[in-house]
Amino acid sequence: MIETINSQFKEIVSSMPGGVNLNLCYACGACTAVCPVSRIAEEFNPRKIIRMVLLGLKDEVLSGHEIWLCYQCHACMTRCPQDVRFTEIIKALRRLAVAEGYATQEFADKVEDIDAFSKILRKELVKGLYDGDLDESKAAMLERIKDV
Ligand code: SF4
Numbered sequence: 001m002i003e004t005i006n007s008q009f010k011e012i013v014s015s016m017p018g019g020v021n022l023n024l025c026y027a028c029g030a031c032t033a034v035c036p037v038s039r040i041a042e043e044f045n046p047r048k049i050i051r052m053v054l055l056g057l058k059d060e061v062l063s064g065h066e067i068w069l070c071y072q073c074h075a076c077m078t079r080c081p082q083d084v085r086f087t088e089i090i091k092a093l094r095r096l097a098v099a100e101g102y103a104t105q106e107f108a109d110k111v112e113d114i115d116a117f118s119k120i121l122r123k124e125l126v127k128g129l130y131d132g133d134l135d136e137s138k139a140a141m142l143e144r145i146k147d148v
């Protein structure tokens with residue numbers, strides 16, 4: 001399928017809160033290099049997502065699952081030499097995806113629930129490890145890390 005180019009896409013994203021420096025990206029890849037999600041999910045590449053936005057690949061960006069993989073750690077923002085603020089751009093892309101029907105609000109809410117759950121899970125794993133009473137399922141989760 002040939003992707004339709006939407007020449008307004010980058011203007012729309014850069015006019016949204018946090019998107020003002022989108023056009024300053026010079027594709028250095030520092031954001032991708034530091035991103036913890038890129039390390040475990042090869043399809044998630046902040047540099048590539050920005051390129052796709054700049055190229056007007058609106059349908060491909062907004063319909064993909066990749067924009068929902070970021071967990072808002074802000075590491076990419078601290079490394080970007082151009083202050084592109086990718087974390088904010090992801091928020092803008094998610095808002096657009098919901099506003100334009102590429103994803104439902106219910107889905108966006110569930111992603112937030114997953115983010116909150118992952119923090120609680122981390123707390124429980126650390127506490128269980130510290131206390132020496134990790135149950136079997138949690139210990140199995142930790143074992144999986146060795147395969148990543
Ligand atoms: S670090 Fe900044 S300038 Fe470099 S690719 Fe990422 S967003 Fe673009």
Ligand code: SF4
Nearest residue numbers: 035070071073074076
């Ligand atoms: S904020 Fe998102 S894109 Fe940026 S480093 Fe963290 S997980 Fe990766």
